[in-house]
Amino acid sequence: MTIILFDDSARDSLLPLTYTRPIALLRVGILTIAEKWAKYLKSDTAYLTVPYLQEKFPFNPTPDNIFINGSVCPDDALLEAITALKDGDALYTQEVLIAVKNGVAQSGIPDLNLDGFKLIHYPLSITRLVYPEHIFINNGQEIIRDFKLLTSNRSSAPLSGTNTILGDNIFVEEGVVVECSILNTLNGPIYLGKNAQIWEGSMVRGAFALCEGSQLKMGTKIYPKTTIGPFCRIGGEVNNAVILGNSSKGHEGYLGNSVIGEWCNMGADTNNSNLKNNYTDVKLWNYSTGHYRNTGLQFCGLVMGDHAKCSINTMFNTGTVVGICANVFGAGFPANFVPDFSWGGGKHSIEYQLDKAMETIERVFDRRNKDLDDIDRKILSEVFDLTKHYRNFN
CATH class of the missing domain: 3.90.550 (Spore Coat Polysaccharide Biosynthesis Protein SpsA; Chain A)
Structure with missing residues (x-):
């Protein structure tokens, strides 16, 4: 079948x-x-x-x-x-x-x-x-279901005695390295994928999943209902967020109630707001209607498409959507919707030329010994064309 x-x-x-x-x-x-x-x-x-x-x-x-x-x-x-x-x-x-x-x-x-x-x-x-927010809303429940599915009738690999572990709801795949960290499983399971690493001084509270080959850098703080997909490098503070894979948030800064795509990079001290000052519902950009949609949520942060990048000290406002291959930089808050293939993210954004975006992706892939093949090029070219009408920068 x-x-x-x-x-x-x-x-x-x-x-x-x-x-x-x-x-x-x-x-x-x-x-x-x-x-x-x-x-x-x-x-x-x-x-x-x-x-x-x-x-x-x-x-x-x-x-x-x-x-x-x-x-x-x-x-x-x-x-x-x-x-x-x-x-x-x-x-x-x-x-x-x-x-x-x-x-x-x-x-x-x-x-x-x-x-x-x-x-x-x-x-x-x-x-x-x-909707994108359904990913982080359902993430805690799905970690618990997947944990049971992946660990049933299996034995966990051991962890170093340098760690402090609260509870016993933890599963460690082979090749995992964790030293001098605090892992709290009293309120949810912790799953550490093959060859994952947690560096010294990190604090993790489940439910949490760190997938294959990913790393938490020194002093990282992870709050519940968070998933770090494969081959990511993460630092700072992360709360109820899902990073799909192959992305980096390697420095200090807060990421909460958010979904980050693949091959993204967040500059040092990037932060997102997940709560409005007046505590009202958060709205998110909806591609299919071309308008902002009320999520009905009080807590909702950042949605970032694949291959997007942001510079150091970027400040994302509550309920921001960043499109595919957007390159976000500049003073102040970016717009709540940063169109795909944007260069800038603010009032004076311009189109990120397709060939220049491809060159950047090639360099990113080369660092991971991966080639940007013709199929991926065609997909990105199609997305470039499909999203052109959103890039109304005049």
């Missing part, structure tokens, strides 16, 4: 994070949504997404397929309902199509009208990512 994870309308409301990936490759908890489904159902995954992403994330139907909404996270009850589906069954809740069992895919795409399918209503609540 192949799990085909399809994008639905949530893809548009999750921008800019989904400009460069299918929804199911967003990380929430320890794992991406795709990794969760693959581990639970012990199956290969494929993707049904927008055409310009399809080459990088292929759609490979087989004679035995189950289509699952890529914005939906698995839980025990939902898994039971999905595994019980028979060919021709479609599982839905309210207005959301959750899964379709389609043993033989003709065109490979399930009929969104579901003509000829047996509709089965799912009566329970689901965890679904519709």
Whole structure:
């Protein structure tokens, strides 16, 4: 059986994070949504997404397929309902199509009208990512679920005796190095991925996940419901934030109630506000409507797309969205929406030329022994064109 994870309308409301990936490759908890489904159902995954992403994330139907909404996270009850589906069954809740069992895919795409399918209503609540803030809102719960999934019937590697550990809800993969740090698991688990490092003087309170190859620098302070994706380097203070992977926040500064994409870099002493001075609800830019949307949240910080950078001492206001390949610098607060491929971030921003952005990405990739291939170039070129109308700097 192949799990085909399809994008639905949530893809548009999750921008800019989904400009460069299918929804199911967003990380929430320890794992991406795709990794969760693959581990639970012990199956290969494929993707049904927008055409310009399809080459990088292929759609490979087989004679035995189950289509699952890529914005939906698995839980025990939902898994039971999905595994019980028979060919021709479609599982839905309210207005959301959750899964379709389609043993033989003709065109490979399930009929969104579901003509000829047996509709089965799912009566329970689901965890679904519709807006970027749903990632950090659901992160604590998803860390706990993923921790159980990844550690069941396994033994943790040991930790050095130089550390202070509160509670025993911790799992350490092989190659992890932690010295002279405080790890508090009394209110949530701590998961340390393969070859991760926590340097001296760090303080961590679970629920927390530090994924493969990532590092916490000396004196880092981590608050609950935080995930650091693979191959990141993090310092300063982080609270209820998710960093998808391959990004750096290597110095002092506060990051809270936020989602940071891949290949981002935050300069020294970068801070974001996550609470307005008047304590009213925070609004976030919505790409699909071209307007700010009320999140209904009192605490909401920064959403940053892949390949974005910001200079030292950058101050992000409450509810700021930074697009793909934006380069943010200058005095004062950047705008609450910094368009993709912006150079500046303030009133006098200009367009970040595509070839110049590619050159920067090449240099970033070269440091990690990675090449910017033709497929990624085409994706970035497409995003450049798709977002051009947002760059109205005149």
